[in-house]
Amino acid sequence: MKLDPSVLARIQFAFTVSFHIMFPTMSIGLASFLAVMEALWLKTKNPLYLQIYKFWLSIFAMGFGIGVVTGIVLSFEFGLGFAHFAEIAGPAIGPMIALEVLTAFFLEAGFLGIMLFGLHRVGPKLHFFATCMVAIGTLLSASWILSANSWMQTPAGIAIHDGRLSVVNWLHVIVNPSWPYRLPHMLTAAYLTASFMVAGVGAWYLLRRKHLDFARRSVALGTAFATVLIAGQVFLGDILYGTMIKFQPSKMQAAEGFWEKESQSPAPYYWFIIPDQKNQQNRFALGMPYLGSIWLTHSLDGRVAGLKNTPRDRQPIMGMVFYAFRTMYGLAIVMFIMGVASLWLRFQGRLFTSRWFLWLLVFMTPSGIIATLAGWYLAETGRQPWVIFGILRTADAVSPVPAQALLSTLIAFVCVYSVFLGAFLIFTVRIIRRGPAEAASYAEASASLKNAFRPHVLDHVTRAVDGEPALRS
Amino acid sequence: MDLPLFSACFMAFALTLYIFLDGFDLGVGILLLFQSDPASRDHMVDSITPTWDGNETWIIMAGITLFAAFPIAYSILLPALYLPIILMLLALGFRGVSFEFRVQTTRHRRKWDVAFAIGSLVAAFMQGLIAGCLIQGIKVLDLRFNGSVLDVLHPLPVISGITLAVGYTVLGGGWLRLKSNLLLQEFARRSLRVSAPVFAVLFGVACLYAAQIQPGVRSQWALHPIALSCLLGLFAIAAGALAVLAERVRAAILLILGLFLFVVGISGLAWIVFPNIVPFSVSLWDAASSSTSQEFVLMGAIIVTPVVLGYSAFAYWIFRGRTPEKGWEG
Numbered sequence: 075m076k077l078d079p080s081v082l083a084r085i086q087f088a089f090t091v092s093f094h095i096m097f098p099t100m101s102i103g104l105a106s107f108l109a110v111m112e113a114l115w116l117k118t119k120n121p122l123y124l125q126i127y128k129f130w131l132s133i134f135a136m137g138f139g140i141g142v143v144t145g146i147v148l149s150f151e152f153g154l155g156f157a158h159f160a161e162i163a164g165p166a167i168g169p170m171i172a173l174e175v176l177t178a179f180f181l182e183a184g185f186l187g188i189m190l191f192g193l194h195r196v197g198p199k200l201h202f203f204a205t206c207m208v209a210i211g212t213l214l215s216a217s218w219i220l221s222a223n224s225w226m227q228t229p230a231g232i233a234i235h236d237g238r239l240s241v242v243n244w245l246h247v248i249v250n251p252s253w254p255y256r257l258p259h260m261l262t263a264a265y266l267t268a269s270f271m272v273a274g275v276g277a278w279y280l281l282r283r284k285h286l287d288f289a290r291r292s293v294a295l296g297t298a299f300a301t302v303l304i305a306g307q308v309f310l311g312d313i314l315y316g317t318m319i320k321f322q323p324s325k326m327q328a329a330e331g332f333w334e335k336e337s338q339s340p341a342p343y344y345w346f347i348i349p350d351q352k353n354q355q356n357r358f359a360l361g362m363p364y365l366g367s368i369w370l371t372h373s374l375d376g377r378v379a380g381l382k383n384t385p386r387d388r389q390p391i392m393g394m395v396f397y398a399f400r401t402m403y404g405l406a407i408v409m410f411i412m413g414v415a416s417l418w419l420r421f422q423g424r425l426f427t428s429r430w431f432l433w434l435l436v437f438m439t440p441s442g443i444i445a446t447l448a449g450w451y452l453a454e455t456g457r458q459p460w461v462i463f464g465i466l467r468t469a470d471a472v473s474p475v476p477a478q479a480l481l482s483t484l485i486a487f488v489c490v491y492s493v494f495l496g497a498f499l500i501f502t503v504r505i506i507r508r509g510p511a512e513a514a515s516y517a518e519a520s521a522s523l524k525n526a527f528r529p530h531v532l533d534h535v536t537r538a539v540d541g542e543p544a545l546r547s
Numbered sequence: 548m549d550l551p552l553f554s555a556c557f558m559a560f561a562l563t564l565y566i567f568l569d570g571f572d573l574g575v576g577i578l579l580l581f582q583s584d585p586a587s588r589d590h591m592v593d594s595i596t597p598t599w600d601g602n603e604t605w606i607i608m609a610g611i612t613l614f615a616a617f618p619i620a621y622s623i624l625l626p627a628l629y630l631p632i633i634l635m636l637l638a639l640g641f642r643g644v645s646f647e648f649r650v651q652t653t654r655h656r657r658k659w660d661v662a663f664a665i666g667s668l669v670a671a672f673m674q675g676l677i678a679g680c681l682i683q684g685i686k687v688l689d690l691r692f693n694g695s696v697l698d699v700l701h702p703l704p705v706i707s708g709i710t711l712a713v714g715y716t717v718l719g720g721g722w723l724r725l726k727s728n729l730l731l732q733e734f735a736r737r738s739l740r741v742s743a744p745v746f747a748v749l750f751g752v753a754c755l756y757a758a759q760i761q762p763g764v765r766s767q768w769a770l771h772p773i774a775l776s777c778l779l780g781l782f783a784i785a786a787g788a789l790a791v792l793a794e795r796v797r798a799a800i801l802l803i804l805g806l807f808l809f810v811v812g813i814s815g816l817a818w819i820v821f822p823n824i825v826p827f828s829v830s831l832w833d834a835a836s837s838s839t840s841q842e843f844v845l846m847g848a849i850i851v852t853p854v855v856l857g858y859s860a861f862a863y864w865i866f867r868g869r870t871p872e873k874g875w876e877g
Binding site (some may be wrong): 078132135136139140142143144145146147149150152153154157158160161162163164165166167168171172173174175176177179180181182183184185187188189190192193195196238239240241242244398473474475476479483486487490492497501503505515 | 554596597598599600601603604606607608610612614615616617618619621622623624625626629630632633636637639640641642643644646647648649652691692693696836837838840843847848851852855858859861862865866875876877
């Protein structure tokens, strides 16, 4: 088999970016969750919130670290694998990512140290400020990167002369047509991810009858956040769906699994298809009758547009787009049902005792990450064969790097990232097994900025407490 | 206004800060290889833990400025430097995750320390290799990379890779003199006594060899013989001072001397490459993106960079003084 550099470059980018996005999704969600927990601790002085904070902080720190080091790879990979894309899109995408680095990465990095190691040194209030800065950094980062990616989906604000792209209107580039809908969709996905992680761990402890206070509060908070968020997400997803039909009809045609220009009436809602791209038809399709018409056209007999509306050389591969969408949508439905169930159980006072529900929560712990990944697969595979929709084809964007080099680095990435993921999972499971430590209440809880100016004094205090001689020059 | 020149200055600024800041982080990482006492290794890592992430961010800043302001250079250089960049990124990855993972385990901490040290060493070596490749020159045809990804495997890049790795250990030694406890002071002193002269000799060898194989370097040397010789002389004096004074002067002065070595080295490199951005073939202005993009990046940089420097300095200041024996969390 002859190796095709454009296929290998795509696999490499897909692998590294998929691996990366799992961790920011967690970090965005957990950073805001941690900020809320610390705020609750400062407000109520209840050590339980500090305990929750400290427990999730260690998992957050590991995830954030992996997110950082796998993210650096991406900022170089635009050029490593897709040099021609970098050359064309650099004037539009580059400045947005430069602003992401300036406004978000530095903010996160600058305050992360204080957030992780500074509580003793700066006191709780300034520490809370650091947590908030890290959380805001994750939001700004998401905002810029969604701007950049949305511009690739729905490019605007540019002119092209002699094969060189220049920006005419920055506002149109940054606030491009799909960004206002895709950003809240992604942020809500990240918050859902954190909510289900928190609820899942709490449910596991309840099932094990361990750390009961911590567990109850986690399940209560996690399911409450998740219920509100999934209701919003269904709404946001629906608006985004409408936007993408308008701007990228080929993506949504592929996502629904119909080939003919107009489907039969009433249209079913497919859950399982075996598409045959070559003959432009489904070999097999299984769906719920009427539901396609009702959901997609909001009528009983509406017809749904199929992929044949798009010329063959501009079609994405239906199987990938369809199953990515079904995975995301299917998980969203399960999340919605669980949100409703949690409300019902809460009113009945059985939220912490219904074992079937707790088990479901445990299984749903990684659901947010899987749904987010599937959503990105829908967005990215559905945009194909374009890398910048309607402007540059993916196949024309690749670097002049030989297939052998791409293959060997791909193998290296897979090996190294497996080590990262393996270690992350092992250590996370270990942290969960060990359980939350008893949170001490801090003597310096009253002080704020003052301690930041006198860390040496604090060193002496902590040392004296530890019974160590204060060794200081 | 000459926007590409300003963008290039901002990029050089980001890259210089990266070399300064991550330089001593990577140097401390490399020195882990020579430290057999686990408690001392903990202490060494603790000294850089709260601020490493911000330090590393400057390389992203430099890379993305290249992408935004000089997309043509970015699209030539990254495929040309494909292998060393990917190896550097993987090595930086190992270094970065080791910060988090090593504290999660006591039984396997040694293994993560090895990953930390090897990651630091490989990243430093690859960065030097990249600098060597740039001096060696990149093959370009019609504004596309036209060489082989294996062009990096030549003597000059390898020499400069080793040189930079040793140079970073000089910074790492200076940092440890400044931040570490009494037990590690002697270790830091010994490392400086060895690394500073070795760095100076290797740097000299790299310069001479570069002048021999690259006509671009020779012509710059012929044009500015006095200035470039002065730089080389300054470098030798600073390195000598560093090795001799390792015992006597205050730690901060040692670190400043180390950083001065790098200022001289970077200025020499910039002098030789300027006004090209892809060495000896594509100039800043030929590789620049449209002025609207330059303006956007520069406006952002001018407004935000002072704020970034402000809170980064604040973070350093919070964790000032010598690293506590039991780590920052106490």
